[in-house]
């Protein structure tokens with residue numbers, strides 16, 4: 098684990114097959130120390146253990162289309178813009194961020210399943226694992242799930258939104274046919290959220306849980322200035338997003 102998204106490890110499960118390094122640490126998990134000045138990190142303990150482990154067994158097969166970072170989407174910009182102008186694409190919904198496997202977090206799967214067929218989902222990060230194996234089809238060859246990559250690729254989604262704003266000659270990012278329904282699970286999503294607020298994005302939905310730092314005072318500021326709201330039911334949120342709310 099190199100980043101902060103390590104989750105509680107069940108003892109006796111894979112505790113002896115996980116390592117941390119850099120900023121990350123976990124009780125009773127071996128930590129690989131920083132590289133010495135001018136040297137390299139010593140991963141020999143990981144390699145030694147990997148050699149003793151059974152090779153992984155395939156648990157599923159299939160294909161997932163990915164790679165829609167900003168360069169690829171912007172290369173298709175004309176096609177995307179035409180699809181919006183002709184009405185083939187009515188709305189983009191950003192469903193990115195961190196998400197987990199718990200049953201209670203099925204909200205994003207259900208939103209993906211129930212969004213009208215003329216919507217395109219923009220995604221990055223672990224949230225996509227909630228719906229990227231669903232066969233949601235395409236719109237004139239544009240996949241209905243455009244996956245920019247991992248969480249840091251949320252940058253790509255912001256660039257795509259800014260580019261669309263420019264192409265459509267809009268002054269305000271909030272005038273785009275674009276909704277933000279962001280999956281919240283852990284700290285990395287804080288940085289993504291702050292970047293969206295910096296860009297002036299309003300009306301972001303957050304869920305299924307809300308960040309712990311959202312004290313009543315902070316929440317008031319975010320609601321007043323940015324119209325942030327927690328997710329509601331799948332049906333209500335889809336209806337509101339399609340109405341541009």
Ligand code: SF4
Pocket residue numbers: 100101102194195196221222223224247248249282283285286
């Ligand atoms: S999306 Fe979140 S949980 Fe997934 S790798 Fe990124 S920070 Fe970790």
